Amino acid sequence: MTGRPADDEPILRIDNLHKRFGQTEVLRGVSFDVHAGEVLCVIGPSGSGKSTLLRCINFLEEPTAGTIYVDGEMMGHRVEGGRLVGLRATELAMQRVHIGMVFQSFNLFGHLTALQNVIEAPIMVKKEPRAEVEKLATALLDRVGLAHKAHCYPAQLSGGQQQRVAIARALAMRPKLMLFDEPTSALDPEIVGEVLQVIQALAIDGTTMIVVTHEMGFAREVSHRVIFMDEGVIVESGPPNDVLVNPSHVRTRQFLARITAPVTRAGAEGTT
Amino acid sequence: MTAEPSAARLPGANALERPVGRRQWRLPGRGDLPRLVRKPARWTLLAVVLVLLAMLGHLLATSSSLQWGVVGHWFVNGGILAGLVRTLYLTALAMTIGIVGGTVLALMRLSKSAVLSLAATAYIWFFRGTPLLVQILFWYNIAAFVPRISIGVPFGPTLISGSTNALVTTLVAATLGLGLNEAAYMSEIVRAGIMSVDARQTEAATALGMTKRLAFRRIVFPQAMRFIIPPTGNQTISMLKGTSLVSVISLPELLYSVQLVYARTFQTIPLLVVACLWYLVVTTVLSVGQHFVERHFGRGESRKRSASFMERMRARQFDQILS
Ligand SMILES: Nc1ncnc2c1ncn2[C@@H]1O[C@H](COP(=O)(O)OP(=O)(O)OP(=O)(O)O)[C@@H](O)[C@H]1O
Ligand SMILES: [Mg+2]
Numbered sequence: 001m002t003g004r005p006a007d008d009e010p011i012l013r014i015d016n017l018h019k020r021f022g023q024t025e026v027l028r029g030v031s032f033d034v035h036a037g038e039v040l041c042v043i044g045p046s047g048s049g050k051s052t053l054l055r056c057i058n059f060l061e062e063p064t065a066g067t068i069y070v071d072g073e074m075m076g077h078r079v080e081g082g083r084l085v086g087l088r089a090t091e092l093a094m095q096r097v098h099i100g101m102v103f104q105s106f107n108l109f110g111h112l113t114a115l116q117n118v119i120e121a122p123i124m125v126k127k128e129p130r131a132e133v134e135k136l137a138t139a140l141l142d143r144v145g146l147a148h149k150a151h152c153y154p155a156q157l158s159g160g161q162q163q164r165v166a167i168a169r170a171l172a173m174r175p176k177l178m179l180f181d182e183p184t185s186a187l188d189p190e191i192v193g194e195v196l197q198v199i200q201a202l203a204i205d206g207t208t209m210i211v212v213t214h215e216m217g218f219a220r221e222v223s224h225r226v227i228f229m230d231e232g233v234i235v236e237s238g239p240p241n242d243v244l245v246n247p248s249h250v251r252t253r254q255f256l257a258r259i260t261a262p263v264t265r266a267g268a269e270g271t272t
Numbered sequence: 273m274t275a276e277p278s279a280a281r282l283p284g285a286n287a288l289e290r291p292v293g294r295r296q297w298r299l300p301g302r303g304d305l306p307r308l309v310r311k312p313a314r315w316t317l318l319a320v321v322l323v324l325l326a327m328l329g330h331l332l333a334t335s336s337s338l339q340w341g342v343v344g345h346w347f348v349n350g351g352i353l354a355g356l357v358r359t360l361y362l363t364a365l366a367m368t369i370g371i372v373g374g375t376v377l378a379l380m381r382l383s384k385s386a387v388l389s390l391a392a393t394a395y396i397w398f399f400r401g402t403p404l405l406v407q408i409l410f411w412y413n414i415a416a417f418v419p420r421i422s423i424g425v426p427f428g429p430t431l432i433s434g435s436t437n438a439l440v441t442t443l444v445a446a447t448l449g450l451g452l453n454e455a456a457y458m459s460e461i462v463r464a465g466i467m468s469v470d471a472r473q474t475e476a477a478t479a480l481g482m483t484k485r486l487a488f489r490r491i492v493f494p495q496a497m498r499f500i501i502p503p504t505g506n507q508t509i510s511m512l513k514g515t516s517l518v519s520v521i522s523l524p525e526l527l528y529s530v531q532l533v534y535a536r537t538f539q540t541i542p543l544l545v546v547a548c549l550w551y552l553v554v555t556t557v558l559s560v561g562q563h564f565v566e567r568h569f570g571r572g573e574s575r576k577r578s579a580s581f582m583e584r585m586r587a588r589q590f591d592q593i594l595s
């Protein structure tokens with residue numbers, strides 16, 4: 001894709017991230033940067049630690065070791081007298097405000113309408129005035145094509161519509177970075193396109209994002225960089241045309257060969 | 273990030289929307305009758321039920337022991353109505369203690385602290401494991417066990433002190449007996465309600481920057497209410513009837529009030545009918561209230577528009593008669 005400024009401070013810097021669940025080490029030293037406006041796709045086999053990686057970035061899981069900086073600010077810790085001190089829960093919560101997250105299973109709040117889902121956190125967490133938030137939320141729902149569903153409850157929406165509301169909900173916090181964890185994996189194939197189109201439009205508008213996906217067509221079309229993960233490490237990283245078309249590692253090639261079928265399908269849909 | 277609608281508004285996005293079907297509640301019409309004629313068993317059953325109802329009606333109308341005039345007289349008697357009012361506020365007080373205490377106990381049981389969790393478990397074990405009637409008698413006689421109640425430093429100086437008998441009046445004993453017992457049952461209801469809310473709801477709230485407390489208050493608890501309200505309604509109705517137990521400690525609630533009268537007039541049956549009628553009136557009102565509260569907290573639960581109360585009642589009555 002086209003050039004992006006690479007010389008500035010990265011929005012996200014991950015340095016030697018480790019995560020262990022009991023005896024199993026799920027992330028074994030992951031490091032990379034994401035710059036403003038960059039779209040990074042993460043691919044890899046099931047269990048390779050992709051979700052864990054995203055969840056460590058916003059501290060839904062606490063990393064075992066390593067540091068994460070979001071816009072220059074260290075996540076979860078503070079340096080005090082030359083030592084790292086864990087942040088209090090409220091401080092950590094305020095850090096998460098800068099990171100939007102979209103889940104595979106949407107996780108819309110079931111007792112709130114689409115609009116209420118979007119305005120909840122800006123009002124309750126950022127304490128922004130309701131009228132302003134509602135204006136922003138209405139614009140965001142319109143942006144994901146759901147202005148007419150503002151007063152529907154999640155149970156009255158299709159999966160694709162729920163996921164688009166979830167995207168609007170995350171955007172309403174005006175995050176510096178968006179994380180998508182397999183946003184279309186729970187959707188019927190014919191609905192995948194409508195969600196990918198919304199994410200692609202965000203990418204074109206310059207939203208900084210990390211997208212874990214199995215949609216290779218989308219990764220090739222939209223991302224600036226692709227990371228291939230396996231067994232908790234980054235095996236290969238580079239422009240989509242290198243990693244997805246001419247991978248240099250055997251493991252990448254094997255993985256891509258296994259999921260050839262989805263490439264053709266998603267490729268057809270991701271193209272504009 | 274700008275919020276203006278932009279190129280992101282893609283054509284085709286709307287084309288994928290499916291209209292959400294609205295299910296109509298259909299009331300039985302004329303066309304349904306021929307189907308019934310072909311079911312003689314149903315008609316026989318209906319006839320049997322009608323005959324039994326007629327017999328019961330005849331018994332009620334003509335029974336010499338029932339004395340409807342007496343029932344009518346005492347139904348609106350001042351002393352009985354005072355008893356009814358006591359029953360109502362005893363129910364309200366006990367349920368308040370039950371709901372608040374139950375919620376606290378549920379949060380204690382769900383907390384990470386082993387001490388809190390164990391304390392709550394012990395409480396529930398005790399209050400569910402002993403008869404309510406015994407508990408009420410225990411509170412009524414607490415003075416024999418703890419003659420004085422003092423507030424101060426444990427094993428140290430006393431700040432305030434009073435005789436237990438003055439502090440724990442009959443009403444206090446009744447309220448404590450019913451309320452503390454109720455808290456044990458309510459805690460299980462609240463706990464089950466909280467646990468039925470998907471953990472991913474909390475996770476989504478956390479990712480949006482909410483603290484645990486805020487996520488619980490705004491996201492988890494409102495959704496738990498949908499599971500908590502129906503059994504709480506049932507508990508309230510049980511409590512209303514359960515207050516009659518405190519007649520054993522001579523608290524003149526509805527039952528004890530009628531007992532006081534028939535002990536004097538020997539019109540036992542008519543006065544018990546008076547009590548039953550009042551209990552029925554209040555439970556009916558409570559059931560209707562429960563329906564509306566449930567509908568409020570059930571919002572967002574299903575794809576269907578919820579049918580109005582009358583629509584449902586009519587549909588239900590017809591179903592019951594015919595099936
Ligand atoms: N909370 C947890 N406790 C224990 N093990 C966990 C936990 N979360 C994840 N794991 C383990 O970590 C490994 C990586 O999981 P992760 O969900 O990150 O994989 P993934 O790459 O997202 O896979 P998928 O493509 O299936 O979503 C798995 O083996 C999983 O069993
Ligand atoms: Mg995953």
